[in-house]
Amino acid sequence: MADRKYRFDTIIVHSGIQPENWLGSTLPPIFQTASHRVATAEGLSDLFAGKEKGFIYQRLHNPTNQALENRIAQLEGGVGAIVTSSGMAAIHNSLTAIAKNGDEVISGNSLFMSTYLLFANVFRRFGIDVKFVESTDIDEFERSITPRTKAIFVESVGNPKMDVPDIERLAAIAHKNDVPLVVDNTMPTPYLLNPFNLGADIVVHSTTKYLSGHGDALGGVIVDSGNFPWPNEKFPDFEVSKERADKKAYLDKVWREIHINVGATQSPFHSYLTMLGIDTLAVRMERHVVNTDKIVRFMTEHRKVKWVNHPSLKSSPSYGVAKKQFSKGCCALFTFGLADQRECFDFIRNLKLVYHLANLGDCKTLAIHPYSSQYVSFDPATRMRLGITPGMIRVSVGIEDAEDIIEDFDQALNKL
Ligand SMILES: Cc1ncc(COP(=O)(O)O)c(C=O)c1O
Known part of the structure; x- marks a missing residue:
């Protein structure tokens, strides 16, 4: 894939596929293992310390999941992705990596039911205040931002209100206030819309829907554009270690602080089914x-x-x-x-x-x-x-x- 620039529909079919690493298989093997054997204690220590890349335990990483992460990151035009057990887990993890007790998130009010309840009830319990504003009222978003605001969140097409926020204008407001714009792009999929092209910083999906496409595999994903300038004044505790000071700083934070500890991990079988589904996206x-x-x-x-x-x-x-x-x-x-x-x-x-x-x-x-x-x-x-x-x-x-x-x-x- 690297030797020339292919068109989007071709990338959809070929992205994330590595026959050279999979004994020639053109479909990702399902690595149905909780854990990976490591030859030496020194080797395992290096893996845990992040000095070597490799696989340890399914809650942390899995090769089949990684194939899907590479594929969706490429389709959204991001620098990387993390797959999760559901769309709700992706939304939860994407925002709790950014906002903590005492912070605010400004969200469009046109939301899928569980997203609304997660914001209105669960986040509130942990001291994250979600302010709901009219999804299409850009001025209301701007008026609602305070020094405590850590992110703006919208669905690219509201389910089921069927309204469409202006992502370009929202991104401009978010960036003027040094916060990222997080977009749930489940409904259009990257086939119909690439929010990163309009300035969004983080994209989440319920892959359960059009990406897997057959009503067979629950899943979610967080994709990072790599464009948001972490850390900044709004995020003084956003530690970026020297080794991690690359474009994947946000995903590293999601992974290290939330994903591996919450444990809402994608099943490798679901990643396999979603890979198959995306072939025909x-x-x-x-x-x-x-x-x-x-x-x-x-x-x-x-x-x-x-x-x-x-x-x-x-x-x-x-x-x-x-x-x-x-x-x-x-x-x-x-x-x-x-x-x-x-x-x-x-x-x-x-x-x-x-x-x-x-x-x-x-x-x-x-x-x-x-x-x-x-x-x-x-x-x-x-x-x-x-x-x-x-x-x-x-x-x-x-x-x-x-x-x-x-x-x-x-x-x-x-x-x-
Ligand atoms: C727009 C949107 N986002 C997120 C979700 C949640 O996804 P999941 O059911 O995979 O947790 C849904 C589910 O219907 C949805 O429609």
């Missing part, structure tokens, strides 16, 4: 986007549908930013409105092809009623702020023939 995302376009258009015209929300629609408040930020399509999730919760439940019952389950980013089309499921324990005011209404259905568009999905939605709607 380009063709899947292309189809996801084409199908979404067709289905969203059909839904906007259906007499039973009250409204449809997707950033590609002129009716979306995020239409302008999405048009500027995405050139190949924005994402394959959308929401639509029916009369009330009763109609939503009936619609779900009427579905024959589309699966009703709590996930997104699968090859198969999925539908869910967020108000009564993921968000059932949220108080009504918070649900409204997050854009979760009783009459809303969320759809994750799959890669089946779009006509079959449309026919299934049509028959389910017409029975209402």
Whole structure:
């Protein structure tokens, strides 16, 4: 790969693959071992001291995980990555390496349910105060920053509010205030958006979704752009030892202080499945986007549908930013409105092809009623702020023939 510059779709298929180190295998071997035997005590001491590179114990490093880390880092254009057991672990570890008791994080309020609860409840317990602001209101982000602020966090497309923050403008505000911008890029994937090109400093993903792509492997990843100037006045305790004073200083901190001690480690088998999934990322995302376009258009015209929300629609408040930020399509999730919760439940019952389950980013089309499921324990005011209404259905568009999905939605709607 190093001898010439390949195009992105080729890099997707070949990145992170090392047949020369894998007995010619073009797929990463699954190193299903908790620990690695080391010949001498001197050798193990050198590994622990970081004087030699190698593998010790799965919670620290694993060769299959490393192949996936190399692949995703390359796709996002970062200097390195750390895979985790889930997307939530990636979000937790990425921010707790930066913020501690007494610090603040400013986050867009358009968030996946568990991210919201992690910030509102768990971080607060540890003294990290997360201020929620309107994800698309750049001025509100700027107004909310104080000397205690250590990071800005947004989802590149909010799940399920379907709003799109202006990453370039947010990055400028973050950098003016000497803090990094952390972006959850799960929804577009690096195929549709590279936040680092817009100035973001750290990217996280739930690889459970489009990256693995088949609804089979829970996982997450933290990717470092290598561009944030650690340490600075805001991060006086951000120790960068001489050996580590390279572009991976942030990842080293995540790894040393949080990752290996929290232990939310990716399973090598899941890394293997995600490597396989990523091979087809380009063709899947292309189809996801084409199908979404067709289905969203059909839904906007259906007499039973009250409204449809997707950033590609002129009716979306995020239409302008999405048009500027995405050139190949924005994402394959959308929401639509029916009369009330009763109609939503009936619609779900009427579905024959589309699966009703709590996930997104699968090859198969999925539908869910967020108000009564993921968000059932949220108080009504918070649900409204997050854009979760009783009459809303969320759809994750799959890669089946779009006509079959449309026919299934049509028959389910017409029975209402
Ligand atoms: C945007 C986003 N980020 C993070 C997560 C959490 O990922 P995981 O379920 O892999 O922990 C999800 C899950 O749906 C998500 O949609």
